[in-house]
Amino acid sequence: MSQSTDTPLIQVTNLSIDFWSHHHWTNVVRSVSFEVHAGEAMGLVGESGCGKTTTAYTLLGYRRPNSRIREGQVFYRGQDLLRLSGKALQGIRGRHISLVSQNPTTALSPGLTIEAQIIEVLRAHNLGTSANEQSARTLELLQQVQLPDPERTAKKYPHQLSGGQQQRAVIAMALACKPDFLVLDEPTTGLDVTTQSQILDLLAQLRAEQHMAMVYVTHDLGVISLICDRVGVMYAGELVETAPTRELFTHPRHPYTRGLITSIPSVRKPRREKANLLRGYLQRDQFPDGCRFAPRCDFAQERCFMEPQSLELVSGNHMAACWRWGDIKLPTVADASVNDEQLTSLVGGSLLNVENISCAYDIDRSILFARRKPQTVVQDVSFDIHPSETFALVGESGSGKSTIARTIAGLMQPSAGIITFEGHNIIPLVKARTQEQRREIQLIFQNPDASLNPRQPVGQIIGQPLRIFFDLTGTAQRERVEQLLQDVRLDGSYRNRYPDELSGGERQRVAIARALAAQPKLLLCDEILSALDVSVQANVLELLRGLQAKHHFAYLFISHDLAVVRTLAHRVGVLYKGQLCETGQVEEVFAAPYHPYTHMLFSAVPSLDSQTKSTSVVRGDIHDSHKHTACPFAERCPWKVGDICDEVEPPWQPTSPTHGLRCHIPLSELQTREVWTEHPS
Amino acid sequence: MVLAFVTLLIVSAFIFWTTEVLPGDIAARVLGRESTQEARAAFRESRGLNRPALERYVSWLAGAVRGDFGSSLVNDRPISDVVLPRMNNTITLAIYAFAIYVPLTFLLSILAALYHDRLPDTIVSVFNLIGLSMPEFVIGTLLIYVFSVSLGIFPVMAQIQRAKTFSDVIRNTTLPAMTLAIVMAVYSIRMLRDSLIEVLDSEYVRMCVLKGLPRTRIILFHALPNAIVPALNTMALNLAYLIGGVVVVEQVFAFQGLGTLLVDSVAVRDSPTIEAVALIVSAIYIAANLFADVMAITLNPRLRRG
């Protein structure tokens, strides 16, 4: 991208912001300075609570009501947005600087149609005089963001659109007045990978067409690599490193950036060795006077704790806020010496066997209204899990992954099929199972906020299964609780804390400890990493693998994140609309021949390795198609053969004793369709 | 709709049961404890009280549907003759009160929400708290004290039955209507204010601000319609309160409405009249709730089907 040398479009200087909470000001952004030139895309990356979103909002001259700008300026074309009058800001917002916010569902006004919401922006900024002109512009915008059937979509209310479509509508709204600067706040978080990939394509395309400058806020370095020219890494309210995107990924200088990069699991290459992960987690009041990263840093010296660091020029336009950047060796990206602990027990009998289960939900259970047809969410799914094995189920939201876990846990009655556990047919519902069966299968949920009772201290939460399954009480129970806490690398004193006194990662560890307390043979993990930050995620991943090595239990690991699955799983099943379309050893599934859907999922995953992306093959949206087709993927399939896909159920084609996929396309042909090769590092 | 009718049916059964079945021997109560067995028996005979309760309920309900509530135990007049003019009076009062209440609620809650945690909000909150702490009969009495006794603008007694012209009606109903409006507003201002503050804090309102929309547009087109929905139920509840709970206010102003009729009937234990009033009032409440649901659906497209 062209970098103009004249005055930057946006210039942030020395910005510090405080939040008012618990009766005092807490600093959330400290001395942040950066600039964005016309047409340039800058990424702001960091973990939750690092101040990236707060910083981004000030680029629109906005601050939250309970915050204050302690110092600093935000210049847009020479005017300080933080000191402009409300009227003047009103003229700039939406006109010259637009926002695409994180959650389109809450960002769109629920009571107005898409058209009305776009037109009001045009009207507020006096663009398009007549109603006709405004409608025409609206349609043009909706076309531009590639919304299907713009005329009808324009008349729809936000809730009638899927998440991806809503985000497109928000983007259309942001583009309405042809702004020259766009602020994007995690615009694809919360969307499925395939949808995310489509939105990213759209943004890249729009940027090329309209030559807008952007600030793209995200926690996902992979996304940054696809869309941004330059990246700023934020940690604890400070900008710790800025560099051109490639430079940052290949030569990170700040220890935090390094840790962040190594934390990211890659879908492209398996990484099973213990990585150089970020450790620890700091509360705001634990920051030292000097570098805020010092307590977590492997390179920290006494001086780091005393003196605050400021951005220093490393080379060209690469800056890092670490005075030791020169001493720090570049990360030695471990060569692919995969110490793959090959499964030895595969030959043995399976622990869990799921045979042809189908599940359906009753939609309406009211007694006054007629029952509607139950909706089938899982159809004819079979797989097995061996002892000490990790079997992963992958799929987008709505694919039926969680339903399968709930069924195995006995919380739902399958409408058909058999589940056997250790050779015994287990009764579908939990009430009827034996105590032993209940103990041996444990569940961990995605969101530890919801799965831990907020009114119980950690000791009681973990103590509960001990009491029920092992009759442990009193001191014996307490000792065991402390031991379990140590197993998940938490201090024994956490016993007395309540869940809301813990960080997200700590809460998830407690949830894991609770499951371990039962000494299970099978752990059902339902998206247990997706609510966590990357670095925390990496640590929990390590923990999960360590625990498995120690206790030899099996995981049913449910995730939408292919990279995580690749890191952890031994075998994988790919689920689409409640049907398994491919299963096999992880290396088999992650290599050709692919099922078309698996292929689409892979190509949708952004990765640090891929500088430019092949044109996306992603089409449609899992929620869009409601037509019943013999192959559930037929409508979105880029390789669709023809009517046969709609009408004839595709055959199951085994490629090896462990791998198979369900498709009409011959394996020999699928074998040739490969999009990416593994990068030698 | 179906639900509303089911509810109304249960209500009617409940009312009938409490007034007719629960108290035991109605004859003894009407004729007094000293009445003879023969007189009581004759009374029961003439009133059809010897029939089983269920049969009596069905015939009562059938009558009620046609507007025939039977006749008063006290003076034998058909109840509908007594109730209808009272109902008219109360409805007049209710409409007037609502006309004061709605703008008052909207103005004050928007004001409070806009200046959240600042002076106007505090003033509104304090007034609200004071209003909340005072029963209707105190507010009514104070209003009489100020407007009738000290200023002499309005009459002490709201004698609507004597009012001939429209201005007479206004003169006679302003004070009770004001009392009702204040009491209702106190509850809904708090509700609407909280709801507005929540909506004003929402992401889509922030998005509107960041789209550069004018403030008035944001409030009128984005915040208010969404804030009203949760507040609507309180408003419907208020309407019911207004129709039924006017009892106290009518008593304060000696207003000839349904409320005073109910109080008088309870005092003389005229059960058919009590039943009639209670049933009418409950029906109005249920209708108001239905109306609120319909309003919520029109305001909130998410609740629409399809």
Add this chain to the structure above:
Amino acid sequence: MSTPASVATLPWPKKAILNWSRLPFTLRFGTIILSFYLLIALTASLWAPYDAAKTGTGRPFSSPSSDHLLGTDQLGRDIFSRVVLGADDVLFLALTSTLVSTIVGGVMGLMSGLLGGWIDQIIMRFFDAVISIPFLVLALLMIAAAGPDLSGNYWLLILAVVVVYAPRTARMARAVAVDLVTRDFVTVARARGESVLSIVWRELTPNAIGVLLVEFGVRAGYAPIFIGSLSFLGFGVRPPTPEWGLMISENRAAIISAPMSVLAPAAALAVLVIGLNLLTDGLSRVFGRTNKI
């Protein structure tokens, strides 16, 4: 009808409850007011200058003096004594009735929400019906049903309040229960095979108690007005009990000649209700939820 969304997301106040100075201002102020009233209610009989029912302690409608701090009423009774002695009855009636209805309504609502199915449907249909009878009308129905012999009986009044309040509280509690049973921690408990009672006790009750406490406060704040209104209409406590609503009703005509006879009980009532409302507001702040009636 809308149900309060996600009512159970309240953080547990924990140690905050022990730290007086960090509690919300409204909670502290409300607590002070309520304690003050409780103190008066418990001790007034020891120091009130006159007996509440004693007539002719002075000239009827005399203005405040050193003998009669707030003057006298139409029967020459001492208003000050009647107001302070009334605290006892007012507090007893309001708090007892609200407590009973919160417990009855809370238990029924939680059970109904947990059990679900047709039992839930029947209970809730019936409660909905009771709720749709405006509360004063409902109370008058109860009083009419009870007959003249029981008129003014405290337990009848309490029963009337319970019949009015309990269904409303039950609906609230049910919404909480319905929200809670879908939570993952309840799912975890169910997957462990715990009994329904154990789930109610260990998982639900600690989460529902905050909401019920706030609900109790809201109702308690209105109870004195409710009971006062009944007295005002002549169906509450019977003269010469020094109940504030009744006192206002008795002296209303004399508001010009002896304003204190009306204003004093009105103020006593108002401050009590303000105190209870502040307390509730504070409680709901502690439980992290804005107060909605």
